[in-house]
Amino acid sequence: MSTETRPQASLIDLQIMWNRLIAVVGEQAQVLIRTAFSPIVRECGDISAGIFDLEGRMLAQAVTGTPGHVNSMAESVKHFLRHFPVETMKEGDAYITNDPWMGTGHLNDFVITTPAFHRGKLVGLFSCTSHLMDIGGMGNGPEASDVFMEGLYIPMLKLIDQGRVNETLMAMIRANTRLPVDTEGDTYSLAACNDVGARALSAMMEEFGIDTLAPLAEYIIARSREAVLAEVAKLPKGTWRYSMTVDGYDHPLTLEAALTVSESGIHVDYTGTSEQVRRGINVPLAYTTAYTVFGLGCVVAAEIPNNAGSLAPLTVSAPRGVVLNAPKPAPVSSRHILGQMLPDMVFGCLRQAIPDRVPAEGTSCLWNITVRGERRESRGPNHGYALTITTNGGTGGRPAQDGLSATAFPSGVQGTPVEIVEIQTPLIFWRKELRPDSGGAGAHRGGLGQVMEIASNEEAPFELLAAFDRITYPPRGAAGGAGGAAGHVGLASGATLRGKGLQVIPPGDRMVVLTPGGGGLGDPKARPAAQLAADLRNGLVTPEAAARLYGAPQAAE
Known part of the structure; x- marks a missing residue:
């Protein structure tokens, strides 16, 4: 035919x-x-x-x-x-x-x-x-x-x-x-x-x-x-604002958002955000837009396929020259650090309008452990090794559930298997486990971060290209929930490392990485006793923290 x-x-x-x-x-x-x-x-x-x-x-x-x-x-x-x-x-x-x-x-x-x-x-x-x-x-x-x-x-x-x-x-x-x-x-x-x-x-x-x-x-x-606009029509109309302080590179930065829901869609504007900086944590507007509309989609259009039509009613703006709209030739290599905070910014705005659908803040930005070094024996034409070990902390407590532990939200990438790291590089993991008490206390507890210890199995240093956040300003709880634990990077010998920038891990020492926990959601005293008992039984919450944060008298005995 x-x-x-x-x-x-x-x-x-x-x-x-x-x-x-x-x-x-x-x-x-x-x-x-x-x-x-x-x-x-x-x-x-x-x-x-x-x-x-x-x-x-x-x-x-x-x-x-x-x-x-x-x-x-x-x-x-x-x-x-x-x-x-x-x-x-x-x-x-x-x-x-x-x-x-x-x-x-x-x-x-x-x-x-x-x-x-x-x-x-x-x-x-x-x-x-x-x-x-x-x-x-x-x-x-x-x-x-x-x-x-x-x-x-x-x-x-x-x-x-x-x-x-x-x-x-x-x-x-x-x-x-x-x-x-x-x-x-x-x-x-x-x-x-x-x-x-x-x-x-x-x-x-x-x-x-x-x-x-x-x-x-x-x-x-x-x-x-049409499907997205139908969901937007169910939302209250108005403008809501939210701000967040993040570690930055050598000084803290402020992210400011104003979210407006109208009949034609949702617009997020980042006027008031800190100016761009001279280090590579700036964000091109395309990446700012990408994670902002993803955050909106998670709450407003979670069941609608992602395409040009579903994205059209969700718009973003930021003044040229702020850290979330840094023009060329700004350094942007680690743009994910701030860019991946933006779903939490969106959630912070929407929590004021639809609190029963929005989680507390989480680690959000990937805690990528990027390492580089030389091998004792050459392996073909490559010049040494370079690897990004993808890890993360906990997500925030959710309206009906706890946060997820050691989960890369909003990026969605999977964690790098230890076995792959140890095959691709001369590094060895001496420890990789959940970090007790790192999830913020709440009726719905924040997800837990991780504890990792990494060293070279050769008598040689290796480089850490640190690009971490949530160390000085950890994830915040919401609706009475406590904040998650702050992140930390250091050496087993006791030294504290900077959260950002190239640093050398000396031979014979171990790098210690503690990823942040997610913020709790709701009053910790309202946490069901059975869930707290399961946390204690599984080692996610210690007896001391259960007594101090949740008021569990049996845990204090």
Whole structure:
């Protein structure tokens, strides 16, 4: 049957095809995870993958992946289209950038976008991103004073031209990293997953007998936008404000938010936030937007698929030059530290309007232990080792449940397995366990942080590229709940390390990391006795803390 006489797709057909698109991008993401070289991708899932229409609108994202990657990638495709118009795209092309302001917020994330063809016709775009362990410069830490010190900066370039790899670009990439094998492999894994997605899309279109995604795209975007607006309509209208003090680099910083709910959607404005700083904890606006709208989505639109339609009613602004909207060439390598605090900012605003749906503050920012050093024996062309060990503390107590312990919310990445660290590096974990009493007391207790001790099994120092927060200003409790325990970084020999910046761990000593606990929610005296007894039995709360914080007389005896 020709396309001219083919009947229009029914609503049922469109819904089935929508679900198939989600399956297609799920396959795209799994190829990326399974072929990646970097453990932070392969073991932890620090990625995003999605399909876009020819206007650059995201139609579907893989269910795995981080909000910072997904929601900023949702805007990056529009930048690719400005540089590479659709009429110039050919089969076998692929484009790349790691521009923090047109990509996903810092140089360690490569974004690759690939045009998808069906029967020789351009029908859509696949895009993906992942975190690469090392792209040169000062490394993945916050010490640089501008973005040019932070590593190799790739503008919008064509990586593959009709199937031919840009070997000059690949040589530049290999020459500007301490891990050329891993970095080259990760780049090809990104390109490969888009190719798999494009083939799966073509097969789907063949199966359903369609030659364009346009009707499906309009259906997805319209239905998703309508669904979010329907949820927004249930909320009280008005403006609510919230502020948070964070550690900063060498002085505290203030985050200020004003959240406005109206008939047309929700807007969050960060006027009043501290000015940008000279170290790499600044945040590009795209990353600020990504985590802000994710926080909104968690409360307002948790059951609605993430795409251009569901994101449209959720908007963000911040004055140019504040730490949450730092323009080029500001250093942004550790932009996740502040960016991942923003769901807590959103929750703080919404708690005043809908308190029964919002958790207390959690650790929020990843406590990534980024290490670097030399090996006693060389392992191929890589220059020593560089690894980010993903860890986190506890999340805040929730309206009907305790917070989650040692869980990476809002990033969603998985923790790096100890076995992988000990295979990839000469480091050894001497201790890794939950941190008793670190969860803030409350009717719903905050999640617990972790205690870790790490040392080299070689007689050599290693470097810590510290990028931690919640040390001076730990997560706060809400509705009468107590705050979570503050984080700490030090040496087993007794010295305290700085929360941010490059430091050397001497041979023969152990690095001790205590991640923060989440804030408690509600009056601790209202905690059910059975739950407190289970905490005591499981070693999550000590008898002394149970008596002091929860007023449990039996625990004091």
